[in-house]
Amino acid sequence: MRRADLDRIVAGEVDLAFRRQRRPTVKTGGTLMTVVGVLAIDAVDRVEPSDITEADARRAGFDSRDAVLAMLEGREGDLFRIRLHYAGEDPRKQLRQRADLSREEIEEIRGRLGRYDGASRHGPWTTATLRLIEAYPETLAATLAEKEGWDKAWFKTNVRKLKALGLTESLKVGYRLSPRGRAFLEHVER
Numbered sequence: 692m693r694r695a696d697l698d699r700i701v702a703g704e705v706d707l708a709f710r711r712q713r714r715p716t717v718k719t720g721g722t723l724m725t726v727v728g729v730l731a732i733d734a735v736d737r738v739e740p741s742d743i744t745e746a747d748a749r750r751a752g753f754d755s756r757d758a759v760l761a762m763l764e765g766r767e768g769d770l771f772r773i774r775l776h777y778a779g780e781d782p783r784k785q786l787r788q789r790a791d792l793s794r795e796e797i798e799e800i801r802g803r804l805g806r807y808d809g810a811s812r813h814g815p816w817t818t819a820t821l822r823l824i825e826a827y828p829e830t831l832a833a834t835l836a837e838k839e840g841w842d843k844a845w846f847k848t849n850v851r852k853l854k855a856l857g858l859t860e861s862l863k864v865g866y867r868l869s870p871r872g873r874a875f876l877e878h879v880e881r
Contacts, residue, residue, distance in 0.1 A: 696752055697725050700727075700730060700775065701727050705750065706775060707774055708775060710771050710773060711767060711768040711769065713768045715773070717732045717773060718735060719735050722778060723775075724783075729777075729782070730776070731775060731777075732773060734772075736774075737770065738770050738771070742772070743756050743759055744756065783857050787859075788869070789857070790870035790871055800858070800875055820846075820849065820850065820853065823838060824859055824866045825868050825876065828865065829866075829867065832846055832850070835865070858871055859872055
């Protein structure tokens, strides 16, 4: 979703989205993490273009039904109407600011990273990735992946796992370690 659309959802001006997809990427009762925070998915319904009303178009942030149809034109898949609302700030923001890690938290993070490393066809990658991001903040993902001989898509997917643990932060370009990530690395290096 475009940032302008997300901002309008946060403001309560938009509460519908229309997407053409082979299958919906969100489900009723689920949530979606975005750059503005968490969106709650209230309903996902398969619809026909003829089901879209002028009121629906305005609720989706469009001037008219025709504008919605023009946006969908040429896209493949079934048409879904998604009802959603802003559910709050990204909980990872507070988590990544917490640098005062308890022994239990350190062991929990180590355990999770160990499972990620153990399940990887590439072998251990988690600590190497944290150190890479520490050494090269604000560096393109493709450049970082290349330094280790990793595929960019694989790298980005796995950095998201570190982000979910509050260890990294995404920037406009690249990443950086969060205070939590820096504190964890200090414990690893001891």
